[in-house]
Amino acid sequence: MTSKRLPSGGSVDRAQTIRFSFDGRTFTGHPGDTLASALLANGVRLVGRSFKYHRPRGIMTAGSEEPNALVELRDGARREPNSKATEIELHDGLVSASQNRWPSLAFDLMAVNGLAGSVFSAGFYYKTFMWPKSFWEKLYEPLIRRAAGLGRAASQPDPDHYEAMHAHCDVLVVGSGAAGLTAARAAGEAGARVILCERDFLLGGGLLLSPADESWRKEMLASLEKLPNVEILTRTNVFGYYDHNLLGAVERVADHKVQPDPHEVRQRYRTFRAKQVVLATGASERLIALPGNDRPGTMMAGAALTYLRRFGVAPGRNAVVFTNNDSAYETALALAEARTGKVTLVDVRAQSSLADALTARGINVRLGCEVASFDGKTAMIRRRGGAGGEKIVADLLSLSGGWNPNVQLASQSGAKPRWDATLASHVSGDPVQAERSAGAANGSFGIGAAAQEGAKAGRDAAAAAGFEKASEFALPQPGKAEQPIAPFWEVKAPGKSFVDLQHDVTAADIRLAHREGFSHVEHAKRYTTHGMATDQGKLGSLVGSAILAEARGETVDAVGVPTHRPYTMPVAFGALAGHASGAHFQPVRRTALHDWHLRNGAAMQPTGAWMRPFFYPKPGETGWDPIFREARAVRSSVGICDVSTLGKIDVQGPDAATFLDRLYINTFSTLAVGKCRYGVMLREDGIVFDDGTTSRLAEDHFLVTTTTGNAAPVLEHMEFHAQTVWPELDVQFCSVTDQWAQIAVAGPKSRETLATAVEGLDLSNEAFPFMGVGEGKIAGVPVRLFRISFSGELAYEIAVTSGQAETVWEAILAAGKPFGIVPYGLEAMSLMRVEKGHAAGPELNGQTTAADLGMGRMMKKSGDVIGRVLAGRPGLADPGRPRLVGIRPVDTSKRLRGGAHIVREPSSGTSMGWVSSVTQSIEHNCWIGLALVENGEVLKSQRLFAVSPLHDESVEVTITSPHHVDPENARVRA
C-alpha cells in the first residue's frame, strides 16, 4: 500500500509520527490527523459495510455528516461503537475496527443481501411485522439481527467518568469559522461575556482550507485569547437548542487520548444559558443521487478539498469532480495541484466562466454533462439526460450538489427554515428566540462575506445583551460573486442511486414510499428510514425531498424537509448522565444515627432517598432470624428503633388550629396542650393522602408528623392551601425533619427502661398517659417524649436534636440493658405494624378512602375539610367498596403473597379485592396479612381464597379483623 500523503501542505505535524491500529493492522499518521485522514494517507479505501446491503463503503466526508466510516473505537470496557473516523482525533495507541461486517471487512457473506434487495426495500420493517409472529421470532429477527446492525457496545461497565457543567453567557457563538471568530471578537471587545464553541480540535472551520487566510486566522485567535471575558471551547459539539435560550453540548475532553488522565473526565455534558446566540455553524455539502454514488472512492468535493489542504492527503489518483455549482472548482484545482493523476470536472451547467482557468491547469472540463454511473474504477460521463456516454478511468468521484446552510440549531430554536431559491436550499427563518445566524449558516458563502456578517452578528448580539462598546478590526476581502447554482438532485440511470448511505435508502425507495401513500415528507422519512441514521440526513435529506417533490409533482419548497430535532449528532448516555450514575444516581439521606447503625452491623437499605437499617443481623442468623428476634424482643421486653425519617413539620400561628382542622378529617382545635392525636388527611378528591400524629406544644404551636415518603408532598399541600386558598389565615410552616432525630422505644419494658434514663418527667401511666407529650432530659440532653405506638406495644418516641442523637440513643441502650433491649430495624417494625393492623404505604395507595381503611368515623360532623365533599360521592361512599381486613391461612403452613387476589373459589375469575401487606407473625406462628376486600366488614370469619396466578398458588384464608394482635388496644395504654 503506497502512501497518499502529499510531500507538503496541511496542518499536520509531519515532524512527529504516531502509531494506531485499524482492524488489527498497525499504521502511522501525524498529530493533527483524523483517523479518516490517516487511513486515507495509508491508502485504506474500504472502511465499512453498509447497514442493509453490506455494500463496501469508503470515506465519504471529512466531518460529522459521515455516513460510512463508522468504527469501533478502543477495546474492552472502553469500546465505543459507531464513532465517525472523520471526527476522531488521531492519537498514539488508538485502536479501531470496522464494524457491520461478517466475517471480515473484505469478504462479507451478507453482501448477498444486495442481491435480495427487494426484501429490504422501503418499509420492510413494517411489511415484515405483518407476517406471522412465529416467523418473526424464529426466523426473521435472528436473520436481521445478524444482517443489519451497527457496532457492538462494551459489555463491561464504563471505567471512565463523566460530568455536567452549566455555563451562562451574554453571547454564545457556535462555530469558529470566519463568521464565528469575528462574532466572538466583536462581542468580546464590546464587553460581553462570550463563549465560543467549536466541534473540531482546531479553530478556524473553512479557514483551515484557505492558506491565503492563515495569517488572519492566527491574528484573530491571538486577539481572542487576550480577552478574559471570552471563553473558547474546542472539541465541543452543540447538539441541541432548547427553550429559553438553553443549548446543550458535549465536550470531548479526553477522547483524543487512549484513556483519560487521573481525575479527568472522558466527556463533559455542557449546558449554556445565553442571552444571545450567534449560530455560525457553516454549511454541509449535499450529494447527487446517481448509480454507484456509494462505491468506495466516492467523496464529497468539500471533503476531498479538506483532505488535500488540511491534511496533505490525496483522496485518489484519477479524479472526476461532478458538480452543479462553483465550489467544486476549487477541489478540481487542488487535485490538479497535487499532480496525482488526471482530473475531469463535470458540470451540469452548460456554461461556466471558470472553465478556461481549469483547462489551463490541464483539467478536462465537461460542461452540460452528468456522471451516469460510478463503479469505483471508472465513471460514465454523458450529455445531461442523454444515453450511452464515455467511460473515464477514475478512482475518485467527487460530488457537489450544492450546500445546505446548517440550520438545524436555528430550526430547533423555533425558527422555521425558509426556502432560498438562489441557493436551492433552506436558510434559517425569522428568529423566535434570541439568536441570529451568520456566514455560511446564513447562506453567505465565502470567507470575506462570512467574516463581515459574523462581525455584525457579534456586535448586534452584544448590543442586544446590553454591551455597546465599539471595536474595529481588519476583515478579509469579500470574494468574487459566484455563478448561480443549477438545482440538480438525481441522475436517472439504471442501478442503485443512494440518498441515504448509512441506512441504504435509494431514490427508488423514496418513489416507492410515495406510491404506497407515504408522500408526506415526515411519513416518507419513517417509511424509508431516510435521514434517521447517525448522520441525521445531512448529505441527502434535501435530495430525498426533491425526489419526493418530483414524484408528487410539486416544488421542493412545498415538500420541505423533516423537522430538525435534537440531537444533531449521537450523544453517549454516559455524557448526559454525567456524574449521576451508580452511587451518585440520586441523593441519599442519612439520619443522625447512620454511623451508629453502620458500626453496629446494621443491614442498611435504601428506602426512598433514605438509608435505613433493615435489621441488625447477629453471626449465624439467616433469613427471617434477625427480624423475629428483634420483633420478639419488642413484644416481650423492649426494643429501640431509629424513626428519624418521619416527616416533621412545625406549624405555628394564631390560626394554626383552624388550619389543621381544615387539613385533617378530625379535629385538632380541641387538642389539649401537651397531648398528641392521630390524624388522617385527604386529597381534595376524597382519597386518603397521609396520616400521622400531631402534637400541641402550645396554644398556637403544633408539631405535625407525616409518613416518611409524604414529608415533602404534605408540606407543599399545606403551603398551597395557606398561600392560595386561605391566605387570610395567620399560620407559619417550617420543616424540622432534619433538626430532630426521633427514637422509638417500644415494648412492655419501655417505661422501666426510660424511667431510669429520663430526668424531669414522671412517666407513670397516670402522669404521662397514652398520647401524652412531655419534656425531660436524657443524659443531660433536653428531649421531647411522645407516648405513641406503631408496634402495638407500650411505647414512646423521643425527639432529640440531631447533634445529640447518639448520646441519647446510647443512654437508652444502657438503661435498657437489664431488660435485654435490642435495636430493631424496618423489617421488624413492618412485621409488627401488620400484626397490629396499622395502614401504611401499601394501604395508603392513592385509591383508598378513610372509610375503606376503617377510619370513616373519624370525619368530623361539620366544618370545612379538604376532601370532605368529594369523599361523599356515591362511588367513594359505597359500603360495598373494598375494606381493610385481616387474613390468615386456614392451613397455617401456607405462605401468603402480597398482591394476591381475594376470590370466593380458586376457579373464580372475579376478584373481590387484593392482599396489600403480608408478614410472618410471631404472635400466630403463621403468615398473616392485610387485605382490601369488597364488603370486608360483613365477610369477617368467612373463608375465601387468596390466589396468586404469578406463583400458581391458591391459599384458603379466613377473613379477620385487621388487628391481629391486641384488638382492644390495651397494651398501648398499659
Added chain:
Amino acid sequence: MSAPDRRSRFPISRSLSGGRNGGDALTITEQHAALVQVTARKGRQNDVSATLGHTFSIELPASGRVASGSAGTAIWVQPGSWLIRASGDQREDLAARLRQALDGTAAVVDQSHGRSVFELSGKHAHAVLARLCRLDLHDRAFPLGSSASTIVGHVSCQLYRNEAPVPSFSLIVGSTFAEWLLDELQGAAASDGWRFQPAQGAAA
C-alpha cells in the same frame, strides 16, 4: 450541665484532601453554626425587623439578599422569613433569645441541627459549583450580598457569597443531606483537587 454536642456531621476529626492536585484549588470547610428560622406572623414584618434591628443589631435583607452584622448574618429565605446565622457557641440559646424578643410577632424555629453549613473557598469555587448548580454565579450576576435558595448537587440549598480575598461561598443544606452534598462537592472538585476540613471537636 451541657451535653456533648456532636459538632461535625462526619465521623472524622482531621482534614482530608483528594483529587488531582490536592487542596490548593478548593477548600471545603464544615462550619459549626447556630441557625434559627424566623418567620413573621401576618402583617408583623415591620415589628420583626425593628426588634431584630435594635435587640440583635441584625438588619433584615430584601429578597435574594444576605446581610451580615456584628451579631450574626440574616439570610432571606422566603417572603417574611429569614434564617439567622450566628456562631456555633450560640446554638443553645439563640432560638430562645429570639423567641423571647419576638414573642407574638414571629414563628421562631431552631434549625441549628437541621442544617449543615459548608464554606467553599478557592480559585475553582465557581467551576465546582457550575458542575452542581444551574445558577449564574459570575461576579456580575451574583455579587457579594447575593443569596439564593436553589438546587446544588440535586438537593435544595441556601447559597450565598462570602466576603473573602478568594472566591468564597456559603452553602447551607439539610443536615441529613450533608454527607451526600460533601460527596458531590468532592466529585465535582476532583479534576482540580480539594481539601475538606470538618468542624472541630466536641463542645465542652
Added chain:
Amino acid sequence: MHLIPCPYCGERPQDEFHYRGDATVKRPAPDSGEQAFYDYVYTRANPRGWHDEWWHHYAGCRQWIKVRRNTLTHVVAASAGPADALPEATP
C-alpha cells in the same frame, strides 16, 4: 429546561419548581356541593395558548406562584405571588 420568572427570586430553572396546573380555578365554598368541587378538581379547559398556572418554587422561596405561560410556544409572559393577580390580558 425552561426559565420560570419567580416574582421573589428572579428567573430560575424549571427543575426548582413543581407544576400544579390551572391557577384560574378557585376552591368553592365548603357548602357549594359536589358538582362545584368536581369542577374544581377535574374540569379543565386545557387551552392551546396562554394559560395561568400554579408553579411551586419548592427548591427556592417555597411560594406557590402564578405563571402565565403559552402552552404552544413556552413563552412566559408574567408571574405573580400566590395572592397577587396576574395582569388582565396578554396580547
